[in-house]
Amino acid sequence: MMSETTSLSSGDKIDMHSSTLMDDPDLLGTHPIFPSTYRPFLDELCSTTKFTKSEIRFLYRGFKQECPGGIVQEDTFKDIYAKFFPYGNSSVYAHLVFKAFDITSCGAITFKDMVLTLSILLRGSNREKLKWIFSRLYDLNGNGYITKLEFFNIISAIHDLVGVSKQVEDRKTKDHADKIFNKFDINRDGIVTIEEFLESCLKVS
Secondary structure, eight states: OOEEEEOSSTTOOEEEEOOOGGGOHHHHSOOSSOTTTSOOOHHHHHHHSSOOHHHHHHHHHHHHHHOTTSEEEHHHHHHHHHHHOTTSOOHHHHHHHHHHHOTTOSSEEEHHHHHHHHHHHHHSOHHHHHHHIIIIIIOTTOSSEEEHHHHHHHHHHHHHHHTOOHHHHHHHHHHHHHHHHHHHOTTOSSEEEHHHHHHHHHHHO
């Protein structure tokens, strides 16, 4: 079988065997619960992401190996996060990231969800990545702006993730959240818009 080499990030080469995404009989079937999101077509993904066909094949093989059913449920996603952050409580942050990856809000992450998201996070411009962070992760209720409470909830989830002591968590989290929020809230109206967020972040970068 012909071998291929692909790279998902600059300088990282990965040897793999050639296979066609469309040759997978499981991929051509229809998932009984998520029929409209289960079939990631190779040409469609190439046209809507910044990955090559070889890279998408490589990603699919890894996804299929870890998720034979073709989807990632939230409990499984949380278990994965817990293994990476054993000394903290990763449940809340994992829930937020899971919702961010679940593009169609169907309660599961499909291969297409994963590829579209990774395309932005790995290959997108700084502006594209920041827009994703704002709209998918920070703007919890999707109303187009971030409130101080939403920002506090995000920072609190991150502190839980890394295991910040409960004795200092509330004070430290509030101080940290207020400091960053005030930096983003350029016009001091109590909310952070996407324009303010981008301006503040891109100025630093």
